[in-house]
Amino acid sequence: MKTLLITAPGKLEWTEMDLPELKRGEVCVRVAYVGLCGTDIDIFKNEAHFKVDYPRIAGHEWSGTVERVGSDVTSFKPGDKVIGDCMISCGKCLSCLAGYYFACKELKSIGTSAPYVDGAYKEYMITPERHLFKIPEGVSLLEACTVEPSVVSVYAVDVVKIEPGDIVLVSGTGAIGVVAAQYAKLKGAGIVILTGRNDRKLQIIKETGIDFTINVKKDNLDKKLSEIVKDRQVNVSIEASGNLEALEDMLRVTGKFGQISIPGSYHTPLEKLDLGNMASRDLSIRATGSSGGGATFYKVLWLMQLKKINTLKLITEIYDFDDIEEAINLHLRPNDSIKTVIKIDKNA
Numbered sequence: 001m002k003t004l005l006i007t008a009p010g011k012l013e014w015t016e017m018d019l020p021e022l023k024r025g026e027v028c029v030r031v032a033y034v035g036l037c038g039t040d041i042d043i044f045k046n047e048a049h050f051k052v053d054y055p056r057i058a059g060h061e062w063s064g065t066v067e068r069v070g071s072d073v074t075s076f077k078p079g080d081k082v083i084g085d086c087m088i089s090c091g092k093c094l095s096c097l098a099g100y101y102f103a104c105k106e107l108k109s110i111g112t113s114a115p116y117v118d119g120a121y122k123e124y125m126i127t128p129e130r131h132l133f134k135i136p137e138g139v140s141l142l143e144a145c146t147v148e149p150s151v152v153s154v155y156a157v158d159v160v161k162i163e164p165g166d167i168v169l170v171s172g173t174g175a176i177g178v179v180a181a182q183y184a185k186l187k188g189a190g191i192v193i194l195t196g197r198n199d200r201k202l203q204i205i206k207e208t209g210i211d212f213t214i215n216v217k218k219d220n221l222d223k224k225l226s227e228i229v230k231d232r233q234v235n236v237s238i239e240a241s242g243n244l245e246a247l248e249d250m251l252r253v254t255g256k257f258g259q260i261s262i263p264g265s266y267h268t269p270l271e272k273l274d275l276g277n278m279a280s281r282d283l284s285i286r287a288t289g290s291s292g293g294g295a296t297f298y299k300v301l302w303l304m305q306l307k308k309i310n311t312l313k314l315i316t317e318i319y320d321f322d323d324i325e326e327a328i329n330l331h332l333r334p335n336d337s338i339k340t341v342i343k344i345d346k347n348a
């Protein structure tokens with residue numbers, strides 16, 4: 001099968017790989033679409049927040065069609081439309097049994113940090129049945145490849161408590177930030193404000209139903225916020241940009257008894273943390289990173305089926321698998337992309 005290898009920082013190579021035999025409980029899926037993630041670009045540049053060994057097959061936001069099933073597979077049959085998880089767990093440890101398999105001690109990532117299994121920039125994925133999720137009616141293979149980043153958003157919002165009418169501040173113009181903002185609104189937020197640094201992206205994002213956007217490169221965040229919230233305050237902040245300045249802003253502007261959830265990941269540690277100042281506001285902080293497991297995948301698929309979460313508008317470009325280098329190059333320079341998707345299967 002046609003496979004894209006990252007052989008060294010900045011180096012891509014096409015190769016033909018053999019498809020391994022299906023083991024018990026495994027499913028072979030023909031990959032349809034893969035969302036190009038910031039992590040894929042970090043792996044390409046060797047700038048990830050984890051150590052990268054090369055060669056590497058990246059790609060962890062994927063959808064596809066079941067091709068064949070191994071023995072003992074009961075939930076899937078050839079032709080089923082599915083999405084795959086971004087992790088493979090042991091299925092037996094305490095965390096797995098409790099449903100929090102992203103805390104499994106034998107967890108392997110798909111194409112990201114070690115220990116890992118090969119990612120989805122190839123024609124087929126072989127995955128244990130328990131890490132596949134059926135795509136419901138009304139959700140396309142294209143939309144479904146954005147479920148994985150949406151899972152990160154939904155989990156990050158679910159760990160904080162949003163009361164009806166709360167004011168929620170979100171930073172980050174990628175899919176994780178925007179879906180977090182959409183979902184906060186869905187959970188009853190009165191006003192959702194999203195910050196970013198690119199007017200074109202903020203314009204598209206505003207059209208997906210976000211109340212206010214602020215370009216923090218051009219406008220003073222504190223001033224703009226006080227114009228919007230007036231005598232109220234920011235109750236919940238979600239930091240999804242991976243930018244430490246945005247995190248520092250949130251630590252400063254989140255109000256009394258405020259909650260901050262952090263799905264973002266950072267290349268460097270935060271230098272100063274003023275705990276006294278935080279204590280004076282009784283702030284709670286949750287660093288969730290890329291957490292969220294099986295139940296959250298089903299929840300996002302259901303919300304997409306209900307048209308309560310809309311990611312199709314966030315897909316700003318689709319590249320054929322053959323043109324993936326062009327897609328990567330786009331992300332090596334400043335760009336207006338919110339979500340880039342790679343079409344692996346020409347017939348999808």
Ligand SMILES: [Zn+2]
Nearest residue numbers: 037039061149
């Ligand atoms: Zn990702």
Ligand SMILES: [Zn+2]
Nearest residue numbers: 090093096104
């Ligand atoms: Zn486990």
